[in-house]
Amino acid sequence: MRYYPVFLDLAGQPCIVLGEGKFAIEKAASLREAGADVRVIASREYRTGDLAGARLVVDASEDPEVNRRSWQEAEEAGILINVVDRPAQCRFIAPAIVRRDPLLVAISTSGESPFLASALRARIERWLGREWGPFTALVGNVRRQVRERGVPIAQQTRIFRRIVNSETRSLIRLGRPDDAAHLAVAIAQSGAGGTGRVALVGAGPGDPDLLTFKARELLADADYVLHDALIAPETLALCGPDARIEDVGKRAGLESPRQEDITARLIELARAGWAVVRLKGGDPFVFGRGGEELADLVKAGVEVVVVPGVTAALAAPAAAGISVTMRGVASSVAITSAQGSRSMDRLRALALASDTLVVLMPRSNLAEVAAVLAGAVGASRPAAVIGSATLPSQQSVSGPLDRIARLADQAAIETPATLVVGDVVAAAPALAVLPNSSVDGGFV
Numbered sequence: 001m002r003y004y005p006v007f008l009d010l011a012g013q014p015c016i017v018l019g020e021g022k023f024a025i026e027k028a029a030s031l032r033e034a035g036a037d038v039r040v041i042a043s044r045e046y047r048t049g050d051l052a053g054a055r056l057v058v059d060a061s062e063d064p065e066v067n068r069r070s071w072q073e074a075e076e077a078g079i080l081i082n083v084v085d086r087p088a089q090c091r092f093i094a095p096a097i098v099r100r101d102p103l104l105v106a107i108s109t110s111g112e113s114p115f116l117a118s119a120l121r122a123r124i125e126r127w128l129g130r131e132w133g134p135f136t137a138l139v140g141n142v143r144r145q146v147r148e149r150g151v152p153i154a155q156q157t158r159i160f161r162r163i164v165n166s167e168t169r170s171l172i173r174l175g176r177p178d179d180a181a182h183l184a185v186a187i188a189q190s191g192a193g194g195t196g197r198v199a200l201v202g203a204g205p206g207d208p209d210l211l212t213f214k215a216r217e218l219l220a221d222a223d224y225v226l227h228d229a230l231i232a233p234e235t236l237a238l239c240g241p242d243a244r245i246e247d248v249g250k251r252a253g254l255e256s257p258r259q260e261d262i263t264a265r266l267i268e269l270a271r272a273g274w275a276v277v278r279l280k281g282g283d284p285f286v287f288g289r290g291g292e293e294l295a296d297l298v299k300a301g302v303e304v305v306v307v308p309g310v311t312a313a314l315a316a317p318a319a320a321g322i323s324v325t326m327r328g329v330a331s332s333v334a335i336t337s338a339q340g341s342r343s344m345d346r347l348r349a350l351a352l353a354s355d356t357l358v359v360l361m362p363r364s365n366l367a368e369v370a371a372v373l374a375g376a377v378g379a380s381r382p383a384a385v386i387g388s389a390t391l392p393s394q395q396s397v398s399g400p401l402d403r404i405a406r407l408a409d410q411a412a413i414e415t416p417a418t419l420v421v422g423d424v425v426a427a428a429p430a431l432a433v434l435p436n437s438s439v440d441g442g443f444v
């Protein structure tokens with residue numbers, strides 16, 4: 001069955017509810033809320049002919065004989081009828097509703113699962129805060145103003161996009177409706193011009209469910225998304241349908257955009273008034289060059305917001321069951337990278353200074369890294385390599401430092417991978433019991 005969705009204007013229209021139970025009371029109340037002129041007829045008082053002149057009928061009598069007669073009468077008279085809980089005797093069905101008047105979201109499973117409809121409603125309720133009601137009304141006012149001024153449609157669209165991307169909704173949520181209205185009107189009056197904004201957003205370690213709520217909202221509303229190489233397609237699928245997506249990822253061995261070109265592009269787009277998301281793997285400020293980009297954008301006078309992400313440095317061990325500061329085992333953790341000049345000296349010093357050492361980008365020179373660390377803290381120190389953490393292809397191996405590189409090769413662990421070194425690795429519950437594939441090389 002396919003339904004044609006509509007919202008009915010029943011203000012002042014004659015509507016009839018049959019029945020006297022809980023459903024009948026609820027249906028009559030919601031019809032009255034929509035301004036309908038409602039008459040309630042108790043089941044035993046209903047006579048064929050009573051429905052004459054009604055626009056719409058809800059039969060909540062729960063009486064099969066009344067159901068049969070009301071359906072027949074309504075069909076013959078061409079009146080829209082819903083016989084509660086009898087899909088075959090319904091000319092319309094009532095959706096689950098999220099109300100943020102004047103915004104109204106209706107959800108239907110075409111009668112397949114009322115449970116699913118209300119579960120979805122609960123989700124949307126949580127997602128659409130109360131501020132969406134007054135925000136919708138405010139956007140409606142702005143729309144009437146720009147139409148009166150004869151602003152061309154393409155420019156109107158940009159104005160609304162900028163209002164959606166602005167702080168207007170937050171101001172309403174903070175109880176400052178007048179400031180919100182001023183901001184929306186100012187955006188409408190500045191036309192499509194004015195400056196845009198760059199959001200430096202962390203995409204988390206891979207699993208799209210690990211994006212923050214704020215990251216999701218910014219992606220959904222962005223005009224442009226400039227992303228790194230490691231961003232999963234499922235994450236990019238969270239971008240709005242009109243977003244323009246540019247891959248500016250740096251890939252070893254391939255020609256990749258230069259940092260200054262990426263920054264120049266961000267500045268160019270923001271100055272043209274676009275809402276730009278610069279999407280980076282993990283957290284933008286953990287070996288992500290987010291700090292440099294922020295400094296350059298601020299210097300160029302571009303408005304920037306920073307949205308932290310779940311860093312792989314913590315998510316990769318966590319996804320393999322390794323608690324980096326397990327009580328009684330470790331009370332300090334250091335995060336570093338295996339790349340760059342003097343990285344070996346740094347690794348040696350950090351391995352000695354911290355209980356747990358997390359090494360990013362270790363894969364290309366893992367044997368050398370492990371040998372240096374073994375020289376510092378001993379060949380039997382527990383280590384683990386976790387590849388593609390939080391993704392369906394997650395893999396991990398663990399074993400002593402002097403065997404970890406071989407184990408990672410044998411398991412064909414690829415990039416992105418993270419190395420964790422410290423007693424917390426041995427203290428983790430058997431990695432093999434976790435859902436993703438792992439190899440425990442033993443710590444003998």
Ligand SMILES: C[S@@+](CC[C@H](N)C(=O)[O-])C[C@H]1O[C@@H](n2cnc3c(N)ncnc32)[C@H](O)[C@@H]1O
Pocket residue numbers: 204205206230280281282283284285286287288310311312313316359360361362386387388389390391415416417418419
């Ligand atoms: C250039 S750094 C960026 C780190 C990122 N900003 C963060 O906070 O996660 C890339 C390194 O992060 C680690 N990494 C990123 N995603 C990972 C994943 N899903 N599993 C394991 N390690 C990952 C790897 O060590 C990879 O070489």
